[in-house]
């Protein structure tokens with residue numbers, strides 16, 4: 043590497059934080075190394091914005107131990123959605139008749155098929171461990187010169203470095219400048235969605251945990267509604283008895299009205315009462331035990347504003363220069379295969395590897411390193427985005443088979 047290289051990262055979400063950790067790990071194990079980072083985030087702090095629900099970490103897991111600093115707190119105990127009970131994360135898929143057709147995980151760390159159901163907020167805090175994050179920095183624009191890349195924030199301050207990594211999420215402003223506003227646009231899949239949070243008592247929680255320990259999906263074939271339910275947190279007494287829990291649910295159904303440009307879908311303006319009434323109505327089609335979370339929900343638990351899924355398909359290649367995309371900024375996908383963050387982290391491991399290779403001389407220039415990274419990241423992002431898209435419309439049997447393959451388990455829905 044010809045000189046010291048500074049990586050400017052915009053966005054301290056999952057992928058931006060993970061990249062910064064990899065660079066911190068590198069400087070810890072190589073004192074005096076030439077790679078440094080500066081991390082800029084629009085939020086006021088790590089807990090200032092609600093982070094949403096929970097997510098499953100699977101393919102990306104080995105990379106944490108390989109790339110992160112040795113001084114990180116233990117991952118599972120820090121972020122597991124079922125802490126402090128910390129069950130082995132387990133997911134289950136039920137078919138239209140309410141019969142279980144696939145079980146994911148439920149095995150201990152290190153065993154085949156293991157995955158980790160992580161609380162998003164706890165994961166973000168864990169990823170931010172010992173990082174220097176510059177808060178309240180909203181990216182506005184960048185310019186590239188022969189000597190570097192210069193970033194401007196909305197507060198009028200600037201930052202300069204050798205590479206700009208856009209980790210600013212699905213609606214990336216850096217991407218809009220890199221690709222142009224038209225080519226950077228997201229699309230909305232034709233899926234309507236109502237989200238609810240619900241606090242359950244001891245008996246209700248026990249029934250949910252008997253269905254599955256971390257998440258379950260009622261997966262009727264389209265056009266019937268699907269219901270995804272997950273544990274947000276458990277209330278555990280000192281003697282380890284579970285006294286209740288906070289759960290979330292996503293009720294989803296195909297709806298071609300959703301993506302119509304310029305036309306507001308009715309859910310966007312619907313009140314909590316209207317949404318819970320629609321949800322209860324749709325849930326009537328489900329077996330009684332599986333609709334308990336919706337039946338037990340109050341209107342106050344409905345999440346507003348209504349969420350719409352968004353997608354962004356990565357282009358074949360990015361304009362070559364000093365700017366690249368990472369995570370959802372590069373490939374935003376629907377959550378039907380639980381793969382967005384996994385794909386983002388795999389990109390982090392690849393980008394880290396490419397940057398280190400410039401330092402060791404295995405890759406000649408920074409531009410070559412970005413190319414090297416994008417050759418892996420862009421096709422993987424496209425493939426996973428398309429797979430997630432197809433997962434919603436798949437018939438229930440093929441979906442169970444697909445997920446069983448992904449989780450290394452058997453599908454009982456032969």
Ligand SMILES: Cc1cc2nc3c(=O)[nH]c(=O)nc-3n(C[C@H](O)[C@H](O)[C@H](O)COP(=O)(O)OP(=O)(O)OC[C@H]3O[C@@H](n4cnc5c(N)ncnc54)[C@H](O)[C@@H]3O)c2cc1C
Pocket residue numbers: 052053054055056057058082083084085096097098099179180181182209210211212214215368369370371377379380381382383384385386
């Ligand atoms: C409902 C749902 C469930 C999901 N479940 C799973 C799952 O089970 N498994 C899985 O792998 N993935 C899942 N995902 C996907 C996963 O959440 C995303 O892929 C992941 O968060 C992407 O990380 P990221 O760092 O690229 O973006 P983000 O986590 O969105 O972070 C982007 C960061 O950039 C900041 N930012 C944005 N604009 C600016 C700006 N102009 N200036 C400065 N900072 C800015 C934001 O504040 C944010 O902190 C799910 C997604 C959803 C919506």
